[in-house]
Amino acid sequence: MADSFSASWRGMRELRLTIIVGARPNFMKVAPIVDALNAARSAGATVAYQLVHTGQHYDARMSGAFFDDLGLPRPDINLEIGSGSHAEQTGRTMMAVEPVLTEFAPHVLIVVGDVNSTIACALTATKMGIKVAHVEAGLRSGDRTMPEEINRLGVDAIADILYTTDSGADANLAHEGVPAERVVMVGNVMIDTLEKHRARAAERGYAASLGLTPQGYATMTLHRPANVDTAERFVEILDALRDGLGDLPVIFPIHPRTRAKAETFGLMGRFINTPGAPGIYLTEPLGYLEFLDLNANAALVATDSGGLQEETTILGVPCVTLRDNTERPITVSEGTNRLAGTRRAGILAGLADALAATGTPSRPPLWDGRSGTRIVADLIARHNAQQTKPAEPA
Numbered sequence: 001m002a003d004s005f006s007a008s009w010r011g012m013r014e015l016r017l018t019i020i021v022g023a024r025p026n027f028m029k030v031a032p033i034v035d036a037l038n039a040a041r042s043a044g045a046t047v048a049y050q051l052v053h054t055g056q057h058y059d060a061r062m063s064g065a066f067f068d069d070l071g072l073p074r075p076d077i078n079l080e081i082g083s084g085s086h087a088e089q090t091g092r093t094m095m096a097v098e099p100v101l102t103e104f105a106p107h108v109l110i111v112v113g114d115v116n117s118t119i120a121c122a123l124t125a126t127k128m129g130i131k132v133a134h135v136e137a138g139l140r141s142g143d144r145t146m147p148e149e150i151n152r153l154g155v156d157a158i159a160d161i162l163y164t165t166d167s168g169a170d171a172n173l174a175h176e177g178v179p180a181e182r183v184v185m186v187g188n189v190m191i192d193t194l195e196k197h198r199a200r201a202a203e204r205g206y207a208a209s210l211g212l213t214p215q216g217y218a219t220m221t222l223h224r225p226a227n228v229d230t231a232e233r234f235v236e237i238l239d240a241l242r243d244g245l246g247d248l249p250v251i252f253p254i255h256p257r258t259r260a261k262a263e264t265f266g267l268m269g270r271f272i273n274t275p276g277a278p279g280i281y282l283t284e285p286l287g288y289l290e291f292l293d294l295n296a297n298a299a300l301v302a303t304d305s306g307g308l309q310e311e312t313t314i315l316g317v318p319c320v321t322l323r324d325n326t327e328r329p330i331t332v333s334e335g336t337n338r339l340a341g342t343r344r345a346g347i348l349a350g351l352a353d354a355l356a357a358t359g360t361p362s363r364p365p366l367w368d369g370r371s372g373t374r375i376v377a378d379l380i381a382r383h384n385a386q387q388t389k390p391a392e393p394a
């Protein structure tokens with residue numbers, strides 16, 4: 001498969017693309033695609049694209065900061081959807097994106113990941129006869145209580161082009177009957193972004209600015225409804241982390257929904273105000289470069305996030321996943337991840353295992369920093385093949 005750009009694209013018929021972002025984990029997946037599109041244009045490809053932000057995440061720390069850190073252009077359009085129930089958020093996004101797609105008339109809509117913005121825009125485009133490309137297709141946790149799993153299943157069922165991160169995802173799609181010609185393994189766009197910004201993150205030196213020493217602390221994140229929406233589960237996880245990590249300080253950039261729950265449940269007194277002291281230290285959600293530096297230097301990362309499982313694998317930092325399942329099993333089989341569940345005994349065992357691990361970095365095939373380029377090369381090749389097809393007989 002082509003993974004570089006060709007000057008022979010000069011003279012191609014224009015390819016029009018709409019790219020959707022909505023929530024924090026989307027920004028680092030879209031950035032390398034935008035970079036690759038700009039590189040393709042410099043190499044002579046005729047591609048027009050618009051970047052549409054649904055506004056699912058709207059706090060500066062959950063959204064705007066990432067455009068600056070990642071060098072992403074400002075969105076051409078912000079649909080300002082905001083928060084709401086799943087039905088409200090999905091429905092409002094569908095209604096708002098439809099006129100945008102009508103006006104721009106893209107050949108292909110690009111969606112990434114598994115958030116509500118992803119399914120809402122994919123469903124809208126498909127019904128309008130616009131082709132949908134799904135980046136990070138084929139991941140399955142097998143857990144239909146996760147809203148993201150429903151989003152993954154829905155998007156992959158209707159997408160026309162499915163870009164996957166690994167052969168496990170390809171196998172899942174084959175099992176579900178997705179025709180092989182729609183599926184292209186391109187590697188992992190999140191890792192493109194990590195590799196591009198790793199040195200800058202180290203220069204930023206956020207961990208040192210908090211007085212932390214390499215491997216002298218742990219990082220945690222927690223935001224899944226299953227983990228934070230009941231006081232009992234939330235407290236069990238916090239207590240297990242505090243007890244399992246002993247004197248190792250824990251830095252916890254807290255998601256707004258998690259903070260709101262902690263306040264409602266009266267848990268704010270459990271957190272400490274000094275980074276570097278034993279206990280769990282809260283920060284606001286961090287920018288990309290700050291958080292990357294924090295994770296790169298951590299002794300371990302405890303998380304219920306999806307993307308962090310992948311990033312820690314490449315960084316060679318042990319990861320303790322606070323879930324019973326993962327849609328990213330390659331990070332367990334080949335990476336630094338382990339599933340600890342959400343109960344005390346499992347978390348304590350997971351932390352002990354991670355603290356004893358060497359955390360050797362591993363690199364699954366094609367997680368090499370060139371995934372965005374592969375995606376754009378494939379989109380242009382498909383478009384050109386479509387344009388040169390002989391007309392159907394009348």
Ligand code: UD1
Binds near residue numbers: 025059063089147255
């Ligand atoms: C969403 C994604 C999840 C992803 C996470 C990363 C879905 C179904 N879930 O979850 O897969 O891991 O983003 O962050 O799409 N809020 C704010 N400010 C914001 C955004 C949200 O305060 O900028 C608060 C609001 O109280 C909101 C709540 O967070 O109601 C939940 O936001 P929502 O976008 O519905 O889902 P996330 O939990 O962020």
